[in-house]
Amino acid sequence: AQSVAQPEDQVNVAEGNPLTVKCTYSVSGNPYLFWYVQYPNRGLQFLLKYITGDNLVKGSYGFEAEFNKSQTSFHLKKPSALVSDSALYFCAVRDIRYSSASKIIFGSGTRLSIRP
């Protein structure tokens, strides 16, 4: 079965420090992987995706993610955290059983808190 796991419920980082939000996946075949961010009382916003190609994917707001096939991971990173990055982050994988729609499976979310 396809699944995605976010092992940390919360990540705390000081402003200016690098941040990493972890994600591991389990899929059959090639994975389509995504990161979304949710600010308080808002819907999810797409940050970046990996479909194929370069293992380092760059996205919105200075975020990037590294695809590691051997470790089945897709960790979200940013070199220098901002207080405004504080939000709930979701990793997701496309469910390839549903070829007629982009059905995706979401992780449980990681709350990122950046302290000034």
Next chain:
Amino acid sequence: NAGVTQTPKFQVLKTGQSMTLQCAQDMNHNSMYWYRQDPGMGLRLIYYSASEGTTDKGEVPNGYNVSRLNKREFSLRLESAAPSQTSVYFCASSPDVAGASYEQYFGPGTRLTVT
């Protein structure tokens, strides 16, 4: 270009009441989705529609019905609300054209409380 819009933003229902959550997108997307978000559980798919005229069950369809009225609109109906349906509901859409990137675009959500 409003993206994905949802109405209402907030709703309180009594157990047994019915209501319809409305969703519309103006991006000419083929696929639309309804999710519920509960604390610590991420987003769970209720129903989706791969194209106009088709709907399919997701992970948690019990107690819900949907209608893909046209390409723009996808509504979610609770026929007899239960306290277990207290949640935040999100609608999303995606382009799903061959070669497209498959990311989904989300509405702002509806916060539903059933007492």
